[in-house]
Amino acid sequence: MTSPSRLASLSFYSTTPEQQKPPGNVHEGAFDARGADWRNLTLGEIDLSKARLCRVDLRGVDLHGCRLEGTDLRLARYDSHTIWPNGFDFRSCGAIGPQAKLNGAFLNSADLSEMDLEEASLMGAYLSGADLSGACLRGARLAGADLRHARLRGALCEETRFLNCQLDYVDFRCADLNNVELSTAGCIRGADFSDAIYPDALRTSLLGRAFQELDCWNPLTRRTTRESLLG
Known part of the structure; x- marks a missing residue:
């Protein structure tokens, strides 16, 4: 027994x-x-x-x-x-959390929505297809990260560093992009900035990028990068 x-x-x-x-x-x-x-x-x-x-x-x-x-x-x-x-x-x-050191981490297609990643170091991280909707990325370091097709809808990106990032087809709709320097991003082809919060100077800077980036259609949001910046 x-x-x-x-x-x-x-x-x-x-x-x-x-x-x-x-x-x-x-x-x-x-x-x-x-x-x-x-x-x-x-x-x-x-x-x-x-x-x-x-x-x-x-x-x-x-x-x-x-x-x-x-x-x-x-x-x-x-x-x-x-x-x-x-x-x-x-x-x-x-x-994964605030101040985390995740340089080069493989986070492709990860669900990171609503996560607190304030001041996290994600340099060179693989974030393609990741869901960062509503996440806090204030002060995060993303230099060289792959964010292609990532969703940052409603994310707080104040002072986030996007140096040399791949931002192809990123969904930035309704994101807070105050104090963000995106002129150093590697590519914004097909990215959607509809209803995002950012200063006019950033819009002017982004509209100065190559037409191959600005006139690329985003299949998720169904508009071009240029349309999202002018709308």
């Missing part, structure tokens, strides 16, 4: 990673919670060393009492309300 503890163990391992809840106050051994939603939880003194927490949503989570040595946090999500253990370098752990 199977003991209750054995049944509990079998139940634990039959749970898929994205359904896993945080373990008890003390945990030993590998733990797999890839893709789980832990938003706004307060965790106790849990040993999550070497746990697999990639893609876990940690926004608003209190992790200050946890051990995170060797923990896989790639593409986990955090925000300004996430509390990390003292001395833990959350900026360089591969997680």
Whole structure:
């Protein structure tokens, strides 16, 4: 006859990673919670060393009492309300959030809508097709990033750095582009700026770009870049 503890163990391992809840106050051994939603939880003194927490949503989570040595946090999500253990370098752990260091990261087609990426470093990142609608990119560094076909509708891009970015077919509709320097972007072919917020000087600068960029049709928004700037 199977003991209750054995049944509990079998139940634990039959749970898929994205359904896993945080373990008890003390945990030993590998733990797999890839893709789980832990938003706004307060965790106790849990040993999550070497746990697999990639893609876990940690926004608003209190992790200050946890051990995170060797923990896989790639593409986990955090925000300004996430509390990390003292001395833990959350900026360089591969997680996505404010001040994250994600240079060269592969984020093609990623759903990053409504994410807080303020002052994040995404230089050379691969963001083609990514959904950044409503995201906060204030002060983010995107030099050399590939943003082709990305959606930044309603995004806050104040002081975002787009040096040498590929912005082909980007959806900038309703985005806040105040204090943004786009004259140094690699290409804006087919980008749509309809209802975006930006100064007249930026419009004039963009309208001075080559006709191959300005008169390119955006198949998603069904207008050319020039039309979006003049409309």
